[in-house]
Amino acid sequence: MLKVLQMAGFAFALFNTAQASAAQSAVYLLAPQNGATVKSPVTVVFGLHNPWGVAPAGTKIDKTGHHHLLIDVELPDLGKPIAKDASHLHFGGGQTETELKLTPGPHTLQLLFGDFAHVPHNPPQYSEKISITVE
Numbered sequence: 619m620l621k622v623l624q625m626a627g628f629a630f631a632l633f634n635t636a637q638a639s640a641a642q643s644a645v646y647l648l649a650p651q652n653g654a655t656v657k658s659p660v661t662v663v664f665g666l667h668n669p670w671g672v673a674p675a676g677t678k679i680d681k682t683g684h685h686h687l688l689i690d691v692e693l694p695d696l697g698k699p700i701a702k703d704a705s706h707l708h709f710g711g712g713q714t715e716t717e718l719k720l721t722p723g724p725h726t727l728q729l730l731f732g733d734f735a736h737v738p739h740n741p742p743q744y745s746e747k748i749s750i751t752v753e
Contacts, residue, residue: 644670644743645685645729652748659717660752662687664709664729670743675710678734683743685709686736687716688728693744699736708736720752 648663650656664685666672673682686700687707694700702708709716727750731743738744 642741643731643745645731646745647727647729647748650727650748650750652746653750655751655753658720658722658752660720660750661715661717662727663715664713666714666731670731672712672714673734674712675708675732675736676734683731683733683739684712685714686730686732687718688726688730688747689718689720690726693728693730693742696738696740696742700730700732700738702736708732710736722752724749724751726750 644667646665646667648665649661664687669681671679671682672684673679675684686709688694689705689707691705694706700706700708707716726747728747729745730738733739
């Protein structure tokens with residue numbers, strides 16, 4: 619939720635941090651683009667806005683973490699560690715891109731940024747979910 623206050627000719631934006639959204643998030647997908655038709659393997663490039671930084675799993679530094687790529691699933695419980703399986707890929711080495719072998723057809727991709735222990739930050743940092751089609 620975004621609220622704008624105007625005081626003495628200035629506008630101030632206030633964010634409700636308990637209601638984080640992908641639009642306010644530090645993480646985003648650079649590639650592929652939403653709606654793209656691609657061939658496998660698919661190159662996926664992760665983006666991150668300042669002041670956030672990438673750090674390997676186990677590194678406990680404020681405003682850092684590592685990427686988790688969600689494939690064809692909804693966001694998990696944001697108060698628990700992120701699962702590690704074929705639909706929840708962990709990039710605990712601090713990687714910022716990967717190549718995926720995906721089956722032909724429609725797929726969804728979404729990033730979720732996790733802390734040193736694979737738990738989403740509070741407020742959570744996640745990208746918009748994109749849809750792609752693999753030829």
